[in-house]
Amino acid sequence: MEREGVQERMHSSRRTAVSGDDAENEESDDESKTKKTVAFSTRFINFVSRYGLLWPCLAFTFIVVLFTSSVVFYTRSLVCVSSSSSGFFQPHSRFAFFGFDGLDSDFGSLGVPWCRSKHGKSVEWTSKDLISGLEEFIPIYETRPIKNNMFGMGFDHSFGLWFIARWLKPDLMIESGAFKGHSTWVLRQAMPYTRIISVTPRHPEKYLKKGPAYVDQNCTYFAGKDFVDFGNVDWKSVMKKHGVTDLSRVLIFFDDHQSELKRLKQALKAGFRHIVFEDNYDTGTGDHYSLRQICDQSYIRGGGHSCFKESDEARVRAKRKPFWEKALDINELCGPGESWWGVRGYMRDDFNHSNKLISYSEHFQNSRFVESILDVFWEVPPVAGPSLTHQTRYDPARSVPPIVEDGRYNLFQRLGLGRLETSVFNGYTQMVYVQISEPES
Numbered sequence: 003m004e005r006e007g008v009q010e011r012m013h014s015s016r017r018t019a020v021s022g023d024d025a026e027n028e029e030s031d032d033e034s035k036t037k038k039t040v041a042f043s044t045r046f047i048n049f050v051s052r053y054g055l056l057w058p059c060l061a062f063t064f065i066v067v068l069f070t071s072s073v074v075f076y077t078r079s080l081v082c083v084s085s086s087s088s089g090f091f092q093p094h095s096r097f098a099f100f101g102f103d104g105l106d107s108d109f110g111s112l113g114v115p116w117c118r119s120k121h122g123k124s125v126e127w128t129s130k131d132l133i134s135g136l137e138e139f140i141p142i143y144e145t146r147p148i149k150n151n152m153f154g155m156g157f158d159h160s161f162g163l164w165f166i167a168r169w170l171k172p173d174l175m176i177e178s179g180a181f182k183g184h185s186t187w188v189l190r191q192a193m194p195y196t197r198i199i200s201v202t203p204r205h206p207e208k209y210l211k212k213g214p215a216y217v218d219q220n221c222t223y224f225a226g227k228d229f230v231d232f233g234n235v236d237w238k239s240v241m242k243k244h245g246v247t248d249l250s251r252v253l254i255f256f257d258d259h260q261s262e263l264k265r266l267k268q269a270l271k272a273g274f275r276h277i278v279f280e281d282n283y284d285t286g287t288g289d290h291y292s293l294r295q296i297c298d299q300s301y302i303r304g305g306g307h308s309c310f311k312e313s314d315e316a317r318v319r320a321k322r323k324p325f326w327e328k329a330l331d332i333n334e335l336c337g338p339g340e341s342w343w344g345v346r347g348y349m350r351d352d353f354n355h356s357n358k359l360i361s362y363s364e365h366f367q368n369s370r371f372v373e374s375i376l377d378v379f380w381e382v383p384p385v386a387g388p389s390l391t392h393q394t395r396y397d398p399a400r401s402v403p404p405i406v407e408d409g410r411y412n413l414f415q416r417l418g419l420g421r422l423e424t425s426v427f428n429g430y431t432q433m434v435y436v437q438i439s440e441p442e443s
């Protein structure tokens with residue numbers, strides 16, 4: 003796909019970010035501070051020659067004690083993050099997990115399953131590109147028409163979708179599951195003139211009667227009486243109608259809570275290559291079978307589970323559960339017969355309106371199939387660590403490292419993330435971007 007334009011923009015905004023860092027460094031080279039030091043040193047020598055070293059030593063000790071206690075207080079205030087505390091969930095003590103309990107980092111400490119791609123290929127963008135993208139996207143996000151998008155995407159996923167669409171620059175974007183239209187709006191911000199096809203049972207215009215919604219003028223809606231499920235659309239004729247000949251220049255976005263295995267097979271059959279799944283639910287959670295669930299196998303680093311109650315995993319999970327709303331302990335993870343795959347051994351579909359008990363070997367075969375068609379698998383990272391965003395829902399031990407890591411408060415503020423309300427960071431569910439192609443024979 004054509005990327006030069008984006009890369010150039012990324013480079014120019016990267017230069018801005020670098021010059022921002024330079025500006026911070028320049029502050030510490032402030033000339034006036036050097037002048038003050040010279041005057042102070044002269045006075046200090048005069049003082050010592052007159053009164054001796056006892057008072058300077060006492061003053062120095064006092065400053066060290068004051069500095070240490072203020073650092074401890076500041077760090078605690080950064081990580082004691084929420085006032086709400088219901089039932090088992092105790093966010094007020096979450097600071098125990100930020101390095102004070104011997105874990106180097108929360109991120110991935112429990113294990114982050116991922117899908118192996120056929121040739122180990124990864125995405126082209128780097129964390130620097132993501133940071134430049136954030137700098138650009140935050141002011142755009144602040145102009146969103148739907149401020150409260152409960153049940154839809156929050157900030158992390160909005161950024162991920164915008165970034166991917168902008169990087170790939172597709173000729174056509176298809177979304178399945180639009181709700182009030184926030185994700186349509188995000189796609190539009192990424193690609194102002196590109197056609198969108200939105201497949202969703204209820205037309206977003208219906209929501210306009212009750213409050214904010216977004217209806218796009220350059221979008222074909224398969225909605226209301228025109229609704230057809232993605233799997234039943236005649237994509238060949240739709241592509242022809244829109245003049246699309248190269249299906250590798252189409253981006254598909256699924257936020258329709260259907261089994262991702264089902265959607266993957268349908269997309270592959272139609273010949274599509276680039277797909278974003280909004281909710282790549284963690285094992286044991288969510289209302290549909292996700293890629294993360296499918297690929298959660300013991301041969302993957304961070305994958306596979308033990309339902310043994312005395313295991314290390316059981317102990318770590320029990321310890322973490324009180325701190326994160328969506329964290330599971332081993333009792334919740336494991337169903338009858340020690341079935342942990344999918345959700346307690348079930349393959350869920352269609353908002354969990356349908357679900358099917360599957361054996362471990364069926365689950366394993368599913369992962370083999372997925373890996374046979376995967377060219378790229380990339381989970382969108384959370385935008386920032388929980389001590390910065392104050393998110394209280396997902397357990398960072400089951401997530402990839404964030405773009406802005408805990409402790410990088412200045413960067414968080416400089417990017418403008420501090421201007422957003424805390425609630426927009428609470429919806430992260432491991433959105434994933436994949437590239438697929440037919441299995442090799």
Ligand SMILES: C[S@@+](CC[C@H](N)C(=O)[O-])C[C@H]1O[C@@H](n2cnc3c(N)ncnc32)[C@H](O)[C@@H]1O
Nearest residue numbers: 153154155178179180181184185201202257258
């Ligand atoms: C979580 S919402 C989508 C949120 C939206 N993408 C956003 O960011 O605001 C899920 C949507 O999927 C729609 N939906 C349900 N079944 C569907 C299907 N088979 N195909 C497409 N959309 C479906 C629902 O009506 C709902 O609007």
